[in-house]
Amino acid sequence: MKELVNKLNEARKAYYFGEQSPLSDREYDALYDRLVSMEVETGIILPGSPTQEVGYTVVSELSKVKHEQKALSLDKTKDVHFLETWLGTQDGVLSWKMDGMTVVATYENGQLIMAATRGNGEIGENVTHNARCIKGLPMKIRETGKVIVRGECILSYNDFEKIKESENGEYKNPRNLANASLRLYDSKKASTRHLQFKAFTLVECPKMPKTVEESFHWMEKQGFTVVEYKKVTAFTIKETITDYFEKEVESYTFPTDGLVLCMDDIAYGVSLGVTNKFPRNSIAFKWQDDSVETTLTDVIWSPSRTGLINPVALFKPVEIEGTMVTKASLHNLSYLSLLQLGYGDTITIYKANKIIPQVDENLTMNGNYIKIPAKCPACKQAVTRRFNADKSSEFLYCENPKCSAKHIGKYTRLVERDALNVTGIAKSAIETFVKNGFLMTFADLYHLDTYKEQIVAMDGFGEKSYNNMIKAIEQSRNTTFRQLFYALGIPGVGHDVAKILQKELAEPVAETLVNLVFSENALEKLMAMNGIGKVNASSIINWFKKNIKEYIDLCAELNIQLEKENASDETDLSGKIFVITGTLTGYPNRKALKEEIERRGGKVAGSISSKTTYLINNDILSTSSKNKKAKELGIPIISEEIFKTL
The missing domain is CATH 1.10.150.20 (5' to 3' exonuclease, C-terminal subdomain)
Structure with a gap:
């Protein structure tokens, strides 16, 4: 039956891409009828069966689905020795970590009743209407009890290139196209994308197997395509990775971003429980970031508004992760010194998290060391060297106020x-x-x-x-205190601090603030305001003492208006911290969304941390650094529409 399905699908695939079909129309019809008979006799419908790809469906939206069991992300490491220690005396299963979109499939009475994306681990999106279009995800299985299977919806490199060419699409990679295809509203369109499913976890079935390896065998018998795997112990992990996975990865048909190691004993793995972010029975092994060699040609020094002068490495162009790269930040003087960089050195470059170019190593250290400038590149005045608060890094600054x-x-x-x-x-x-x-x-x-x-x-x-x-x-000229305060560019402070000052100080705030800054115990008074610490308080005082005349002259040009108070007393977001990224559609700008959150008692931060409650991003599938960080920390990523339901 499997061979029959493959033959028919090869013919259909050729048709989609305008290629010569291996079957005539008569041969196709005869084989199709034969397949229908076999499915009726056995009660099994294999993954990707063309008999199941009729009756296309169009939906108007993807409804939200709450998972019965949380689909947690995995902790990760790049250290093989850590994997050995982690596994200890247990047997393990090492498999590909597929790079696509996780799908949770639920069956009752042998029929697929729900296919949903992982989403934030708790709430995903219903993509059942596209399930018939996914090879490897059976519509019907033998087991009649309740079954839940997790797997990855992926697209092969070969199909990606053909679709990209046939549709003239500017798709970045197979993962992005697979994600977009799975979430298409029109299943007929989705059927042309050749999505495939590889099962990696049996979440629930009437009689759970004792081991992960047995669960893979069980899923295969039900008609699932499972992820390729190898049985290992702590003594064979390194050898298996080196002799099998590392050799296969370059020619592997599908995109992968590493491996997954699971405890083979399912009951033992479950007994380990979970942390607040990750399950303890499995861990991801990430490949070391790809690095390439090039030649350092120069280091330029880039001065900024705050006076900080950043070193930037220039090197011969190299291609990394599909883009040409010619420069990378060197961060500070300490990092520059650590690398012992010199003109003409051979260096390695990689993209941290596959996004930001970084200088990794200096392979030659020829001694022709980079010279640290004695004068600012912009104003040619003397520069100073400063350490940060914990003395861990040294920086270069221009002290000239007229730079x-x-x-x-x-x-x-x-x-x-x-x-x-x-x-x-x-x-x-x-x-x-x-x-x-x-x-x-x-x-x-x-x-x-x-x-x-x-x-x-x-x-x-x-x-x-x-x-x-x-x-x-x-x-x-018509502005508000918050806009004015932000415009000053006081290091480390902005709209959030302005809002606190506006709440704490009497009107007119612009003038009252000056009186406070030049009063006795100004530092203590500012620090007494909820949300202003010593660093920000000191920054405000220092700025005003240096720039008071300029501030007064600016205020004289402006009509500083009172901000309208919102009559609502809603505080339903109290205690919640949000980070906003990406393009907005329901709000005119981020400021408007930020004000909505604050009005309802929430807070908005500029970066992801363990304290973040939600990341708001309409492109939930984005591979941006904020999305990646949120996923690593187990922080839900929600769209504007989901935010409005909170």
């Missing part, structure tokens, strides 16, 4: 949407204004009309552009 790099960043921040919201001023224009002395203080922004003749004559400007810019500047 052009600081000024460019300063005015770029000033006109941002979340600051004074001046539209139509490009960074290149700000650079020219600073260079020509048009912008020397914040208040100068509101007197650019003094230089009308020069600005109109500039490249990229004209009478119309100039008038639009001046109009936008005039409109920005």
Whole structure:
């Protein structure tokens, strides 16, 4: 029967891609009728049977499904020795970690009743309408009791390339295309994508096997395609990885991002329980990040608005993870010293988490060491070297308050949407204004009309552009304290601190803050406000003492309005911490969503941590660093629509 299904599917596959079919129409019909008879006789419908791919379904949305048992993510390691220690005296099963979308399949009375994505581990999406299109996921099995199976929905490299070519799609990789295909509303369209399913966990059945290996055999007998695996002990893990998996990975048909090691004894593994994030009966082994060799050509020093000067490595172009890379941050002076980098050294580059280029090793250390500049690249004034608070890393700083790099960043921040919201001023224009002395203080922004003749004559400007810019500047005079405070660019503080100050200080807040900063015990008074610590309090005081005149002059140009209070007293998100990323559709911008969360008692953070409650991202399947971090920490990733139901 399996051979029959394969022959028919090969013919169908050729048809989809416009290739020569191995079967004539008459041969196809005869084999199809024969297959139908065999399925009726045996009661078994093998994965991907063409008899099951009729009657396409179109849905209007993917409904949410709560999993009966949490589909937890796995802890991981890149250390083979750790795997040996972890397994100890137990037998284990080592299998491919497929790189696609996890699907949970539920059966009752031998029939598939639900196929759902893993989602955040607790709540997934119902994709049952596309189940008939997934090879390796049977619609009917022999077992009539309740059965739950987890597996990975994947796409082969070969099918990925053909689909990418036939549809002229700009798909990044097989994983992304598989995820998008599985979530298509139209099952007819999904059927052209050649999705495949590889089962990796038998979650529930009437009589559970005693071992993982036995569960694989059981699932195969039911018609599932299972992930390839090897039985191991602590003494054979390294050999198995080296002699089998590492040799196979380059030619393996499907995308994989490592291996999974499970305790073979199911009861013993279950008895180990789970942590708050991961099960203790299995662990992922991640391949070491791919690195490539290249030659260091130079190190440039990039000054920033805060005065920090960052070293950036330049090297001969290399391709990593499908993109050409020519530079990578070196972070700080300590990292530079650790690598002992020199001009012309052979270095290795990799992408951390397959995203951010990093310098990994210096293979030559030729002694032609990189020179640390004595002067700022922007203003040519002397620089200083500073250690961070715990003395672990050393950094390079420009102390010149009139440094052009600081000024460019300063005015770029000033006109941002979340600051004074001046539209139509490009960074290149700000650079020219600073260079020509048009912008020397914040208040100068509101007197650019003094230089009308020069600005109109500039490249990229004209009478119309100039008038639009001046109009936008005039409109920005009406602002709020929160926008003003953010626009100042005080290191380490922004809208969150502004909100606290606005709540704690009497009106007019812009003036009251000045009085507080220059009062006795200013540090203690700021620290007494809930949410402001010593570092932020010190940063505020230091900034105002250095820039008080500039602040007062700027305030004189503005009409600082009171923010409208929201009448709602809802606090249903109290205690919850959110991180927002990606493109929004239901809110005009992130600021609006942030205000909604705060109005309801929640908090918004800028980065993922163990304290984060939810990551809001409409692209739940994204491979962004925030999504990856959330998944590693077991933090739910929710869309705007799900957020609105909280």
